[in-house]
Amino acid sequence: MNIMLRVGINGYGTIGRRVAYAVSLQDDMKVSGIIKTKPDYISKAASKEFNIYVPDKASEKKFDEAGIKIKGDLGKLIEDSEVIVDCTPEGRGKENIRIYQDRKIKAVFQGGEDADIAESSFNAYSNFNESVGKSYVRVVSCNTTGLARTISPINDLLGVRRVNATLIRRATDQNDSTKGPINSVEPSLKFPSHHSPDLKTVLHVPEVETVAIKVPTTLMHVHVVELTLGRQGKAEDAVSAWMQRKRVFVLSGKDGRSSTAQIMDMAREIGRNRSDLYEIAVWKESVNASGDKLRYVQAVHQESDVVPENVDAIRAMFQLLPQADSVEKTDRSMKISGSVI
Numbered sequence: 128m129n130i131m132l133r134v135g136i137n138g139y140g141t142i143g144r145r146v147a148y149a150v151s152l153q154d155d156m157k158v159s160g161i162i163k164t165k166p167d168y169i170s171k172a173a174s175k176e177f178n179i180y181v182p183d184k185a186s187e188k189k190f191d192e193a194g195i196k197i198k199g200d201l202g203k204l205i206e207d208s209e210v211i212v213d214c215t216p217e218g219r220g221k222e223n224i225r226i227y228q229d230r231k232i233k234a235v236f237q238g239g240e241d242a243d244i245a246e247s248s249f250n251a252y253s254n255f256n257e258s259v260g261k262s263y264v265r266v267v268s269c270n271t272t273g274l275a276r277t278i279s280p281i282n283d284l285l286g287v288r289r290v291n292a293t294l295i296r297r298a299t300d301q302n303d304s305t306k307g308p309i310n311s312v313e314p315s316l317k318f319p320s321h322h323s324p325d326l327k328t329v330l331h332v333p334e335v336e337t338v339a340i341k342v343p344t345t346l347m348h349v350h351v352v353e354l355t356l357g358r359q360g361k362a363e364d365a366v367s368a369w370m371q372r373k374r375v376f377v378l379s380g381k382d383g384r385s386s387t388a389q390i391m392d393m394a395r396e397i398g399r400n401r402s403d404l405y406e407i408a409v410w411k412e413s414v415n416a417s418g419d420k421l422r423y424v425q426a427v428h429q430e431s432d433v434v435p436e437n438v439d440a441i442r443a444m445f446q447l448l449p450q451a452d453s454v455e456k457t458d459r460s461m462k463i464s465g466s467v468i
């Protein structure tokens with residue numbers, strides 16, 4: 128008999144609803160329920176697919192009034208689940224972990240939490256095995272996931288001694304009309320930016336320097352990466368290493384995909400759920416090798432690149448499958464196909 132692991136999703140915003148969708152595609156796990164705070168259009172749509180829970184008893188009344196059936200509160204969701212994926216707003220995880228520990232339930236946290244919330248930080252390519260059997264795991268942020276995804280195959284092939292990356296960050300997500308900037312460029316004034324220590328939690332590379340700049344767009348982040356290699360390699364070696372990994376999408380700017388607008392349009396065109404692009408898009412023309420340096424430019428769909436990692440993190444924690452099998456299963460179920468067009 129196929130036993131399905133019961134996964135509860137606490138927080139159903141940008142990341143939570145995508146993780147719920149991804150879990151619902153797996154045949155070794157299922158969504159026991161999701162927590163919503165407000166009976167809005169997202170709750171109404173979600174109630175057709177998932178059991179809805181609320182953070183606390185006090186929230187039940189407003190859902191009743193909106194005609195949305197509630198199965199219980201966070202305590203009940205924990206009772207009905209074997210693991211919680213915490214997708215609440217950044218910083219809230221440190222309150223929630225106390226509840227999970229008291230109730231002795233495993234939990235996955237997201238990149239908005241400090242690294243020390245969990246026993247390990249997670250990226251499926253670079254350090255899956257460090258989360259095997261763990262109770263509390265943090266999937267690193269969208270930017271860090273993007274860097275680990277493309278650097279890890281190069282590290283395996285040629286070794287990486289130093290990472291130098293400039294991160295041009297989207298201001299906020301598409302459904303958010305409250306944040307900015309809307310007409311300025313905001314550099315982070317700290318060197319390195321917080322992405323440097325974060326990357327080191329999942330990718331064991333001696334030196335990492337990052338700088339981050341926020342710009343007025345909601346579509347994707349763009350990274351300009353320079354790696355100092357352990358052994359010299361050609362641009363073709365790097366491209367071929369990425370082509371073997373489905374979570375990296377090597378594409379050309381020549382056929383109309385020269386900006387994040389067109390890459391996101393491609394995701395719509397190929398029928399991706401919510402127009403997501405789980406893969407990290409690397410522009411082939413930008414890949415350049417010279418001496419011990421490899422340089423390239425990549426785009427990261429911040430709303431979705433971490434989603435397959437959440438599924439794999441759960442499998443690592445429960446030892447459901449080894450790394451390669453889990454990644455393959457997740458990719459197949461989510462139709463993650465890498466450089467297909």
Ligand code: NAD
Pocket residue numbers: 137138139140141142143162163164165182214215216217218237238239240267268269300429430433
């Ligand atoms: P979000 O604001 O889109 O979603 C958070 C959801 O949690 C909202 O629906 C909110 O109503 C709900 N919520 C608020 N308080 C709650 C509570 N007490 N209990 C349950 N739910 C509650 O945020 P997000 O972008 O999905 O971010 C979630 C986490 O994922 C953060 O750690 C963030 O840093 C990380 N992350 C975000 C992105 C991104 O680009 N959005 C990418 C990678 C990682």
